[in-house]
Amino acid sequence: MRAGFYTGDYTYEVREVPDREPVGSEVKIRVAWCGLCGTDIHKFQGKNGASVVIPPIILGHECSGVVEAVGPECTFFKPGDRVACDPSFGCGDCIWCQQGLPNFCVDRHGVAKGFADYVYPPQKNVYHIPDNLDLEDAAFAEPLSCAIHGLDLIKMESGKTVVMYGMGAIGSLMLQLIMMTGPGKVIVVEREEGKRQIALELGADMAVTDAEIEDVCATVNADYVIECIGLKATMEQAIHIAGKNAKVLLFGLGDPEQPISFNQFEAYTKELSIYTSYLNPQTTARAINILASGRLDTKKIISAELTLEEMGGELKTQEHARKGKVMVRLSGEH
Numbered sequence: 365m366r367a368g369f370y371t372g373d374y375t376y377e378v379r380e381v382p383d384r385e386p387v388g389s390e391v392k393i394r395v396a397w398c399g400l401c402g403t404d405i406h407k408f409q410g411k412n413g414a415s416v417v418i419p420p421i422i423l424g425h426e427c428s429g430v431v432e433a434v435g436p437e438c439t440f441f442k443p444g445d446r447v448a449c450d451p452s453f454g455c456g457d458c459i460w461c462q463q464g465l466p467n468f469c470v471d472r473h474g475v476a477k478g479f480a481d482y483v484y485p486p487q488k489n490v491y492h493i494p495d496n497l498d499l500e501d502a503a504f505a506e507p508l509s510c511a512i513h514g515l516d517l518i519k520m521e522s523g524k525t526v527v528m529y530g531m532g533a534i535g536s537l538m539l540q541l542i543m544m545t546g547p548g549k550v551i552v553v554e555r556e557e558g559k560r561q562i563a564l565e566l567g568a569d570m571a572v573t574d575a576e577i578e579d580v581c582a583t584v585n586a587d588y589v590i591e592c593i594g595l596k597a598t599m600e601q602a603i604h605i606a607g608k609n610a611k612v613l614l615f616g617l618g619d620p621e622q623p624i625s626f627n628q629f630e631a632y633t634k635e636l637s638i639y640t641s642y643l644n645p646q647t648t649a650r651a652i653n654i655l656a657s658g659r660l661d662t663k664k665i666i667s668a669e670l671t672l673e674e675m676g677g678e679l680k681t682q683e684h685a686r687k688g689k690v691m692v693r694l695s696g697e698h
Contacts, residue, residue, distance in 0.1 A: 366507040368479030368672050370407050372419040376676040381480075386435040389487045393447060397503040398662075400424035400678070402534070402594070402617055408679045412620065414643060415473070423675075425451035427478030428502035430697060438487045448505040450489045450648040451476035467643035468616075478503075479672060481694055491648055497656045498698050500691060504537065504662050506644065509651035510613070511538045511615070514590070514641035515545070518611045522546030524587035527577065528568075529602055530616065531559035535592035535690035536566065536665045538615065542590070543567040544659065545646075549584070553577045553598070562664055574601060581605040590615055596622045600645030603631065603638065611637045628683040665689045 365383045370376055375386050386392040403414060404423045411417075431445040441447065453475040454466025463467050466648055475485040493502045511534060520526070527548045528539055531554045542550055543566065551570045552563035560571035572580060574597075585607030591599050594616025603626040618624065631638070644651075654660055667688030675692060677683075684690045 365481035366672055367422045367477070368403050368424065368675055369420045370417075370423050371698075374408060374410070374412070374680065376408065376423075376679050378673050378676075382486075383482060386433055386438070386484055386507050388435045389437040390484045391438055391441050391447070391487050391490045392433040393427075393429040393449065393483050393485070393490070394432045395427050395429040395478055395481060395483055395522070395694040397428055398424040398692040399503050399533070400675070400685060400692060400693060401426055401505065401507065401581070402532070405679065405682065405685065406617065414420070422477035422479055424478030424480070424692065425474055425476055426506040427451070427476055427483060428499045428505070429483070429593045429695065430499075430663045432482065434487075440487055441492075446493050446495070446499060446502070447490050448493050448502040448648070448652060449476040449478075449483065449485050450491070450509070450644065450698040451478070451485070451506060452643055453486070453489060455691055456488075465644045465645055478673065479692060491652055494656045497652070500698060501655050501662050502652070503691065504655060505648055507534055507603065508537050508541075508660070509642070509644035509647040510534075511541055512647040513644050514515065514538070514613055514615045514652055515541055516647070517639050517641055518588060518613050520547075520588060523548040525549045525551070525584055525607070526588045526590065527551045527553060527581070527586040527602075527605065529553045529574075529589075529591045529598050530593035531556070531563050531661055532548060532592065533665055534615070536562065536688070537660070538590060538592050539563060539568060540660050544604040551577070551580060551586075566661065566664065574598060577605055586610055589613070592616050594618045596624050599624045600626055603636065606634065606636055608634045610634065611639060613639045613641060615641050666691055669693050
């Protein structure tokens with residue numbers, strides 16, 4: 365089968381690797397679609413994603429597909445089932461898994477490397493999807509589940525003012541989730557005019573630049589500030605413009621070589637609560653339910669559908685990733 369590898373030094377290769385039959389409780393899935401994640405780009409640039417990266421490594425983890433075969437211990441799936449994956453494995457036995465926090469599992473690792481014709485996750489990481497959910501849409505389950513976990517952490521109350529940074533792929537998902545909570549006012553911060561227009565089309569009350577948000581928040585108390593970019597400058601500004609008694613969620617994956625700084629006295633006088641969000645513990649089923657409901661528009665987010673072979677150029681230029689979500693077409697089934 366084909367697989368797209370990051371091999372180090374800004375290099376990507378499509379290689380032929382052996383196909384095999386599933387063992388134990390594994391589910392062999394013929395991948396239909398896989399989304400390009402910001403962490404894939406981080407890995408390609410020689411940085412770590414959610415975990416330490418040692419190349420060569422197959423990229424991708426936001427995948428959906430059709431069951432090809434199942435292992436002898438698999439009891440809940442059969443060939444032909446349409447499914448989505450949670451790529452993050454929690455052992456189920458360690459101290460963190462016992463507390464319902466598999467994202468901190470001491471043996472956590474990826475089990476669905478989606479830039480490949482087939483993936484082999486254990487059945488506990490596989491989810492049935494309803495017939496009305498398109499397989500390309502289903503590939504959004506993993507990033508959406510991460511966004512759900514972030515909002516769970518800050519326990520967003522309705523009727524409040526929300527400022528959200530970034531209308532990339534994850535920000536576009538996050539904005540639509542925010543709109544489902546019944547906010548009083550939503551202000552999106554985005555430099556690109558076209559993306560500001562999309563924010564307004566998806567329900568935001570205002571869409572401004574990072575230069576303009578300072579003046580806006582001088583007269584509006586931002587109760588929640590959610591940063592979905594991961595840049596040092598925007599993370600620092602997000603903390604600065606947050607209002608009194610606000611909650612700040614630093615959701616974007618920052619560069620570990622560029623730690624942020626903020627005025628702790630200002631945070632103290634505003635009694636800020638600052639959160640981070642790591643992976644997607646036990647939120648995949650909810651993400652699939654939201655996608656199947658039709659309340660979330662993925663079509664406005666997709667900027668390109670590329671082949672596995674075309675991803676080498678995309679990882680270098682990010683021509684399409686800068687505009688939205690890049691979907692990698694494997695079998696291309698719907």
